[in-house]
Amino acid sequence: MTANRRTYTRASEAERREDLILATLDCIAEFGIQGATVRQIATRAGVTGGLIRHYFAGKDQMLEAAYRKVMTGMTETAVAAAAEGQTAKERLRRFVIANVTPPVTDPRTLSLWAAFISHIQTDPTFAAIHRDNYVAFLEALEGLLTDFFSEEKRTLSKAQCRSFAIALNALVDGLWLEGTLADDMFGEQELAETALASVEALLRLDPGYLSA
Amino acid sequence: MTANRRTYTRASEAERREDLILATLDCIAEFGIQGATVRQIATRAGVTGGLIRHYFAGKDQMLEAAYRKVMTGMTETAVAAAAEGQTAKERLRRFVIANVTPPVTDPRTLSLWAAFISHIQTDPTFAAIHRDNYVAFLEALEGLLTDFFSEEKRTLSKAQCRSFAIALNALVDGLWLEGTLADDMFGEQELAETALASVEALLRLDPGYLSA
DNA sequence: GCGCGAATTATTCAAGCGTATAATAACAAC
DNA sequence: GTTGTTATTATACGCTTGAATAATTCGCGC
Numbered sequence: 209m210t211a212n213r214r215t216y217t218r219a220s221e222a223e224r225r226e227d228l229i230l231a232t233l234d235c236i237a238e239f240g241i242q243g244a245t246v247r248q249i250a251t252r253a254g255v256t257g258g259l260i261r262h263y264f265a266g267k268d269q270m271l272e273a274a275y276r277k278v279m280t281g282m283t284e285t286a287v288a289a290a291a292e293g294q295t296a297k298e299r300l301r302r303f304v305i306a307n308v309t310p311p312v313t314d315p316r317t318l319s320l321w322a323a324f325i326s327h328i329q330t331d332p333t334f335a336a337i338h339r340d341n342y343v344a345f346l347e348a349l350e351g352l353l354t355d356f357f358s359e360e361k362r363t364l365s366k367a368q369c370r371s372f373a374i375a376l377n378a379l380v381d382g383l384w385l386e387g388t389l390a391d392d393m394f395g396e397q398e399l400a401e402t403a404l405a406s407v408e409a410l411l412r413l414d415p416g417y418l419s420a
Numbered sequence: 421m422t423a424n425r426r427t428y429t430r431a432s433e434a435e436r437r438e439d440l441i442l443a444t445l446d447c448i449a450e451f452g453i454q455g456a457t458v459r460q461i462a463t464r465a466g467v468t469g470g471l472i473r474h475y476f477a478g479k480d481q482m483l484e485a486a487y488r489k490v491m492t493g494m495t496e497t498a499v500a501a502a503a504e505g506q507t508a509k510e511r512l513r514r515f516v517i518a519n520v521t522p523p524v525t526d527p528r529t530l531s532l533w534a535a536f537i538s539h540i541q542t543d544p545t546f547a548a549i550h551r552d553n554y555v556a557f558l559e560a561l562e563g564l565l566t567d568f569f570s571e572e573k574r575t576l577s578k579a580q581c582r583s584f585a586i587a588l589n590a591l592v593d594g595l596w597l598e599g600t601l602a603d604d605m606f607g608e609q610e611l612a613e614t615a616l617a618s619v620e621a622l623l624r625l626d627p628g629y630l631s632a
Numbered sequence: 633g634c635g636c637g638a639a640t641t642a643t644t645c646a647a648g649c650g651t652a653t654a655a656t657a658a659c660a661a662c
Numbered sequence: 663g664t665t666g667t668t669a670t671t672a673t674a675c676g677c678t679t680g681a682a683t684a685a686t687t688c689g690c691g692c
Contacts, residue, residue: 378594
């Protein structure tokens with residue numbers, strides 16, 4: 209008599225890869241990157257370990273795909289939120305708020321981001337993914353700023369606009385990071401208010417100009 | 421005949437612990453936290469693996485000690501730099517610059533910081549270490565700000581002063597993080613200039629007031 | 633409904649991990 | 663000097679890891 213084997217259903221390549229990536233993120237968020245082992249991830253995805261090597265060249269490649277997903281997700285959330293604004297001013301405001309509000313400001317998102325960031329120093333592929341996303345984020349912000357200043361009839365050199373984008377990016381990143389790490393120290397609203405007031409100051413706008 | 425055993429010299433407890441912690445940091449900076457194994461660390465420290473358990477209850481405790489060292493080192497560097505200023509304004513200026521200048525802005529420091537940050541979400545001891553240092557940094561900055569505003573004859577509520585400290589901290593953290601991650605995108609001086617200009621804006625000071 | 637290719641499982645492997653334990657060599661005390 | 667203490671080495675253990683391979687079962691084309 210043949211031994212009992214698990215029954216299973218086949219899935220399309222796209223679905224399986226997606227499932228495996230999601231399972232990877234679940235494991236990292238729950239157990240940290242140390243706990244995201246091939247076996248744990250496979251269990252979470254409802255398959256056996258060997259399957260991972262069927263869809264990815266190795267565990268590292270799967271982690272890289274997972275990192276890409278996290279980063280593009282964060283940027284796109286903010287960009288999408290901005291796009292809903294009618295005016296350039298409103299778009300800028302929404303962009304800033306989206307970055308210090310769930311789901312971007314979220315313990316799980318932070319866990320994922322933190323788990324990956326240390327790989328940037330070690331693995332060139334991770335460095336490239338980070339770089340691409342940083343540049344994309346900066347360009348998105350720079351675009352929002354250019355439109356905003358144009359709407360305000362305020363003319364700025366391209367260099368100055370970029371300088372503003374760098375500062376705003378740093379501020380938003382820092383608030384996001386510390387605010388999420390010490391989530392019990394700040395209310396969600398407090399974080400958003402601080403962000404808006406700080407952006408107003410950075411851009412030399414009148415207090416309340418963005419939040420009103 | 422007895423087998424050849426390595427000759428060794430005894431060291432004081434303080435020295436050995438220090439050596440082991442430094443070796444731990446070396447390994448993390450070079451190979452990432454995954455590569456910081458007991459054996460690697462011991463080799464780097466010039467001892468054998470078993471000794472680690474003689475000075476620390478386990479590998480985790482040694483990592484915690486190493487994390488403490490990194491964080492207090494960063495904060496103390498900035499605080500020490502600030503202390504050299506004669507006026508409150510100068511102290512604030514030095515504090516900001518120190519945080520976006522080597523050795524704080526340094527690939528190795530970033531590697532270490534990044535390697536540890538993901539543990540904050542998983543391990544309560546790491547969370548406590550982070551919290552303590554964040555609070556200490558924030559209080560140091562808040563003190564500098566209070567003195568500065570007092571010197572400037574500008575009266576601020578304690579709440580507003582704290583709010584400024586949070587924003588400044590976020591800005592400095594963000595510039596430090598992105599500036600060090602993308603160290604080829606920014607010159608050292610550019611980062612410092614951006615930081616000072618941004619702090620001026622955040623505090624609603626005249627442009628150039630701090631840098632001049 | 634049959635067969636064939638391929639997705640998936642099951643099993644195995646070698647390497648490396650943190651830890652425990654016992655032997656030993658260094659150093660201080662006397 | 664000798665002795666006692668203990669810091670340090672050496673070795674081994676049990677476990678987990680990522681990867682490789684072989685066996686199987688699913689599902690599509692005909």
